[in-house]
Amino acid sequence: MDNSRRNLTLEEIGRIAGVSRSTVSRVVNDLPNVRPEIRTLVQSTIEKTGYLPNQAARALASRRTGLIGLVMPTGVDELFGDPYYSALVHGIQEGCSEVGSVFSIFPVYEKQGQTTVLSTLVAQGFVDGVIATAGQRSDDLISALRDRGTNVVVVGHPADSRNIRRVDVENRIGSAMAIEHLIGAGRERIAFLGPTAAHIYGTERLDGYRQALDSAGRTIEAGLIELQEPTVEGGYRGLVALLRHRPDAVHVATDTMALGALQALRDQGRTVPDDVAVVGFDGLPAALETSPSLTTIVQPVSDVGRTAVHLLLDDERASDVVILPTRLRLGASCGVSNPV
Amino acid sequence: MDNSRRNLTLEEIGRIAGVSRSTVSRVVNDLPNVRPEIRTLVQSTIEKTGYLPNQAARALASRRTGLIGLVMPTGVDELFGDPYYSALVHGIQEGCSEVGSVFSIFPVYEKQGQTTVLSTLVAQGFVDGVIATAGQRSDDLISALRDRGTNVVVVGHPADSRNIRRVDVENRIGSAMAIEHLIGAGRERIAFLGPTAAHIYGTERLDGYRQALDSAGRTIEAGLIELQEPTVEGGYRGLVALLRHRPDAVHVATDTMALGALQALRDQGRTVPDDVAVVGFDGLPAALETSPSLTTIVQPVSDVGRTAVHLLLDDERASDVVILPTRLRLGASCGVSNPV
DNA sequence: CAGTCGCCTGGGAGCGCTCCCAGTTTTAGG
DNA sequence: CCTAAAACTGGGAGCGCTCCCAGGCGACTG
Numbered sequence: 001m002d003n004s005r006r007n008l009t010l011e012e013i014g015r016i017a018g019v020s021r022s023t024v025s026r027v028v029n030d031l032p033n034v035r036p037e038i039r040t041l042v043q044s045t046i047e048k049t050g051y052l053p054n055q056a057a058r059a060l061a062s063r064r065t066g067l068i069g070l071v072m073p074t075g076v077d078e079l080f081g082d083p084y085y086s087a088l089v090h091g092i093q094e095g096c097s098e099v100g101s102v103f104s105i106f107p108v109y110e111k112q113g114q115t116t117v118l119s120t121l122v123a124q125g126f127v128d129g130v131i132a133t134a135g136q137r138s139d140d141l142i143s144a145l146r147d148r149g150t151n152v153v154v155v156g157h158p159a160d161s162r163n164i165r166r167v168d169v170e171n172r173i174g175s176a177m178a179i180e181h182l183i184g185a186g187r188e189r190i191a192f193l194g195p196t197a198a199h200i201y202g203t204e205r206l207d208g209y210r211q212a213l214d215s216a217g218r219t220i221e222a223g224l225i226e227l228q229e230p231t232v233e234g235g236y237r238g239l240v241a242l243l244r245h246r247p248d249a250v251h252v253a254t255d256t257m258a259l260g261a262l263q264a265l266r267d268q269g270r271t272v273p274d275d276v277a278v279v280g281f282d283g284l285p286a287a288l289e290t291s292p293s294l295t296t297i298v299q300p301v302s303d304v305g306r307t308a309v310h311l312l313l314d315d316e317r318a319s320d321v322v323i324l325p326t327r328l329r330l331g332a333s334c335g336v337s338n339p340v
Numbered sequence: 341m342d343n344s345r346r347n348l349t350l351e352e353i354g355r356i357a358g359v360s361r362s363t364v365s366r367v368v369n370d371l372p373n374v375r376p377e378i379r380t381l382v383q384s385t386i387e388k389t390g391y392l393p394n395q396a397a398r399a400l401a402s403r404r405t406g407l408i409g410l411v412m413p414t415g416v417d418e419l420f421g422d423p424y425y426s427a428l429v430h431g432i433q434e435g436c437s438e439v440g441s442v443f444s445i446f447p448v449y450e451k452q453g454q455t456t457v458l459s460t461l462v463a464q465g466f467v468d469g470v471i472a473t474a475g476q477r478s479d480d481l482i483s484a485l486r487d488r489g490t491n492v493v494v495v496g497h498p499a500d501s502r503n504i505r506r507v508d509v510e511n512r513i514g515s516a517m518a519i520e521h522l523i524g525a526g527r528e529r530i531a532f533l534g535p536t537a538a539h540i541y542g543t544e545r546l547d548g549y550r551q552a553l554d555s556a557g558r559t560i561e562a563g564l565i566e567l568q569e570p571t572v573e574g575g576y577r578g579l580v581a582l583l584r585h586r587p588d589a590v591h592v593a594t595d596t597m598a599l600g601a602l603q604a605l606r607d608q609g610r611t612v613p614d615d616v617a618v619v620g621f622d623g624l625p626a627a628l629e630t631s632p633s634l635t636t637i638v639q640p641v642s643d644v645g646r647t648a649v650h651l652l653l654d655d656e657r658a659s660d661v662v663i664l665p666t667r668l669r670l671g672a673s674c675g676v677s678n679p680v
Numbered sequence: 681c682a683g684t685c686g687c688c689t690g691g692g693a694g695c696g697c698t699c700c701c702a703g704t705t706t707t708a709g710g
Numbered sequence: 711c712c713t714a715a716a717a718c719t720g721g722g723a724g725c726g727c728t729c730c731c732a733g734g735c736g737a738c739t740g
Contacts, residue, residue: 359689360689360690360691361690362689362690362691363688363689366688372687372688373687373689374688375688375689378689397695400695400696400697401694401695402695
């Protein structure tokens with residue numbers, strides 16, 4: 001391999017191999033209509049010269065870059081450490097390699113006009129499309145991208161979801177499953193502990209809770225519903241508040257909160273699942289390591305990432321919203337023995 | 341703002357404003373030689389039309405993209421959760437906004453030929469330059485990038501550092517400071533607990549330990565040197581092993597290992613700093629929250645990131661290697677009262 | 681009032697690629 | 711062996727921008 005500074009062009013490779021720019025282009029892009037021996041010849045001169053196509057020129061001519069961006073309006077501090085994002089990134093990565101794109105994370109800080117900076121970059125030519133996660137801080141950005149005509153797919157449910165393609169999970173059905181499971185386990189006073197109303201997924205999960213109780217003919221007791229920040233601390237506080245209303249089960253709408261809730265139950269001398277059964281939501285890895293292990297509603301985070309990539313690159317626009325199913329994963333925290 | 345699908349071009353903006361493509365370009369790029377009233381006029385039509393320059397065309401013509409990439413050959417799982425990376429990313433982000441570049445993280449998985457994929461992307465036109473962190477897994481990649489002629493700056497010390505611009509910290513001097521501090525505190529049997537030899541920074545820190553003891557006229561006892569994986573567990577194991585040689589102080593060469601070491605000391609019934617003084621290395625946030633709080637050698641991670649960006653974009657190539665100083669931060673784990 | 685300089689302005693010439701079409705060669709068919 | 715179709719090949723015409731140069735114009739000089 002030649003380590004020359006300057007990069008060669010298609011034209012030059014063609015000159016060396018004794019063919020035209022077009023033929024070299026066909027070989028590089030693996031297109032048909034090249035005689036096998038010519039193809040081999042060209043391939044070997046590409047190899048020999050260490051030629052790499054210029055992405056800028058390619059992007060300009062073809063109007064595609066082969067780059068997909070994940071914008072993260074959450075600070076990097078949150079990103080680093082949240083297992084949800086880790087799984088999501090994995091899924092996106094997988095999806096990208098399936099479609100032959102490259103994947104890159106654009107961390108966005110909220111300082112002055114960063115949103116502007118971002119849409120500038122993203123809007124024109126840098127990327128083929130953008131995946132963004134819904135959340136209070138990103139919703140403005142998402143709307144801005146949509147209004148700019150940027151190819152964007154949202155993970156989750158932004159406040160303004162008009163005209164936005166998105167991938168989400170069955171929040172409502174998932175939480176309903178959790179409640180049905182607890183009812184099936186003979187629980188009478190089932191509480192809900194979830195994130196504040198600012199988080200749309202939380203509202204959806206609360207809806208599922210309400211619907212499931214309703215369908216079972218139970219009354220919904222306001223005191224058995226507690227909303228807190230979706231953090232470990234929020235879970236702890238929320239559970240302490242709930243205990244005053246003597247629940248015998250609680251559906252904690254995020255596993256992170258469930259971690260706090262389990263700790264609170266321990267500190268308050270309640271045993272899980274005997275005194276209080278717990279069912280989480282999310283299916284984070286940490287939920288497998290609690291004691292007792294957490295029964296939870298698993299969302300297919302990795303599939304969400306993969307699906308987002310495909311949706312982003314799907315020209316046919318088969319569907320604008322894809323909702324992926326959630327499933328119940330039994331642990332020991334709900335008082336039901338593991339399935340066969 | 342007009343949300344038309346198709347993006348306008350410089351030429352079209354010019355036509356609307358009644359000026360030429362060149363003048364619009366001057367306004368967009370904030371170049372001189374435009375009459376103020378014309379500038380205002382053009383700016384307002386740009387505003388009105390929502391025009392954004394095409395980055396691909398710009399990159400092709402100017403040979404610059406304004407994008408800086410951080411390649412992460414460590415799996416995303418490691419990345420997510422390592423506070424070192426979090427600080428580094430912050431620093432790079434800062435540096436980028438200082439020079440007006442955009443910053444993007446390229447996660448690289450080690451699957452088949454990902455290295456190839458990466459250098460393809462990175463080598464041509466996508467980015468102006470790449471920042472890579474040194475480490476066993478990334479060293480091949482770094483060499484490959486260098487050989488391709490990619491503009492690259494390495495953070496840390498790769499195995500093969502010939503012809504590579506890099507930013508590093510004073511590992512040797514830092515550890516020497518730690519030892520001098522412990523000597524000054526009256527410690528007699530000072531141990532070293534660091535990462536295995538595969539980690540070059542660890543070797544440098546061990547060198548600092550040796551030099552400082554040497555300068556103080558002390559003998560170096562092989563049993564007081566212990567190398568383990570640079571994890572919390574490694575720190576725990578390493579400290580347990582060291583205790584057989586009755587140290588009254590230990591310099592743990594990474595704060596992560598120090599976390600494990602402190603736990604081990606606690607489990608073994610030793611008090612810190614009375615029985616064993618501890619000085620760490622890195623200055624991670626977690627070191628502030630241990631009990632007792634960890635005295636440690638702080639490396640300016642954020643500055644490392646900023647410096648890397650400037651080095652990457654520095655045409656003059658003022659210097660090829662920048663070594664940033666480390667400093668001692670006093671905690672309670674070394675048995676010296678806090679400074680005034 | 682001519683000459684010079686500076687500030688502006690417009691347009692040509694690419695950057696290296698893709699896309700498309702017109703040619704040329706090969707292959708198959710009659 | 712001729713012809714039609716298929717397979718292959720080369721080059722023109724951009725993609726939208728930057729860079730550079732030539733020219734226009736007003737202001738200042740002597």
